[in-house]
Amino acid sequence: MTEESLNVVVRKRQLQGDGVVVLDLGLASGEALPPFEAGAHVDLHIAPGLVRQYSLCSDPADCSVYRLGVLRDPASRGGSLGVHDGLAEGSEVSISLPRNLFPLVPAARRSILIGGGIGVTPMIAMAFALQASASDFELHYCGRSRSRSAFLDELAGAAFAARVHTHFDDEGQDQKLDLDAVLGAVAPGPDVHVYVCGPSGFMDWVIGEAQLRGYTGAQVHREYFQVQSDASGGAFEVVAARSGKQVQVAEGQTIVEALAGVGIEIEVSCEQGICGTCLCDVLEGEPDHRDVYLTEDERAGNDQILTCCSRAKSKTLVLDI
Numbered sequence: 001m002t003e004e005s006l007n008v009v010v011r012k013r014q015l016q017g018d019g020v021v022v023l024d025l026g027l028a029s030g031e032a033l034p035p036f037e038a039g040a041h042v043d044l045h046i047a048p049g050l051v052r053q054y055s056l057c058s059d060p061a062d063c064s065v066y067r068l069g070v071l072r073d074p075a076s077r078g079g080s081l082g083v084h085d086g087l088a089e090g091s092e093v094s095i096s097l098p099r100n101l102f103p104l105v106p107a108a109r110r111s112i113l114i115g116g117g118i119g120v121t122p123m124i125a126m127a128f129a130l131q132a133s134a135s136d137f138e139l140h141y142c143g144r145s146r147s148r149s150a151f152l153d154e155l156a157g158a159a160f161a162a163r164v165h166t167h168f169d170d171e172g173q174d175q176k177l178d179l180d181a182v183l184g185a186v187a188p189g190p191d192v193h194v195y196v197c198g199p200s201g202f203m204d205w206v207i208g209e210a211q212l213r214g215y216t217g218a219q220v221h222r223e224y225f226q227v228q229s230d231a232s233g234g235a236f237e238v239v240a241a242r243s244g245k246q247v248q249v250a251e252g253q254t255i256v257e258a259l260a261g262v263g264i265e266i267e268v269s270c271e272q273g274i275c276g277t278c279l280c281d282v283l284e285g286e287p288d289h290r291d292v293y294l295t296e297d298e299r300a301g302n303d304q305i306l307t308c309c310s311r312a313k314s315k316t317l318v319l320d321i
Helices: 079-086 117-132 152-157 179-183 200-212 255-260 296-301
Strands: 005-016 020-026 041-047 050-055 066-071 092-096 110-116 136-143 164-168 192-198 220-224 236-240 245-249 279-284 304-306 316-319
Touching (some): 020 079, 041 079, 050 066, 050 079, 110 117, 117 136, 117 192, 117 200, 152 164, 179 200, 192 200, 245 255
Parallel strands (some): 110 136, 136 164, 192 220
Antiparallel strands (some): 005 092, 279 304
16 A cells, blocks of 8 residues: 555455446555545546546445446446456456546535436445435436436435435326426525536436526536547647657647647546546647636636647647756
8 A cells, every 4th residue: 555546355246237336445454544635536446557546435434445336338438447357356456546527515514416327326325425414415317228327226225215215217297307396496595516427428317407596606516437538620839848859739639649749648547537547737829728626716827728739729739848
């Protein structure tokens, strides 16, 4: 174990629903793991050069294990398939310390948790934390089918089970997610917060409906686990100020790829603008932000860029690398 990473063992492995593997990770020594806050994730080192982020879905009050839920994705770029095919009970794996880019707002009067599919994972940890603090909340779990969904037994047996509402596409119309009922006709006040995670289209729908009702950006919290990459746009130049090198980034090419061609390696992980691993400071030029990591205020500052996916609006970007 180092300050940056932990070597853990798969204590328990379960297949739930349709293609979801649930892993309990613990220290081989049996010692408690470092504490984490609801909404946190860990970087899972699946294979050399293959790192993916997964939300912690266990009770933050229980540090005996970290629980992850990983959906087997047919379009996997190696991450989910590596987890499903390579991690059995007893397997050793390296993870980062927990990091939280999706925290709860402690002062919220009420919290509305909405998870689509495997996006329910951070919501489970949030529900445990909100229940422990006697906070007002509700959890909405949306999926295609009850038979294909994971965590249902755990949620049904939880102390907060009465606050859990399930919504499945193949069941009756009366149980489907009704955002008019959940969000209200108008935002009820600045101390009500909405948290959403799931497929991009689902999240965009929830976020858009919340905004129409007057929920502000500070009240709507999101975590994407997958986005559609877009490398379109004309070529531009990148100058690496500290390295003294410059390179043309071609259409369809990422900044990371172009810099690697001149010997500058930038650490990447998700490669989709989600995790922030490849964040660089911008010294000159105007970025064309295509990530979902930076906030609107951070984007407006034009002094940071996610080099795995974003491009340039100016002819040249000068980066502090």
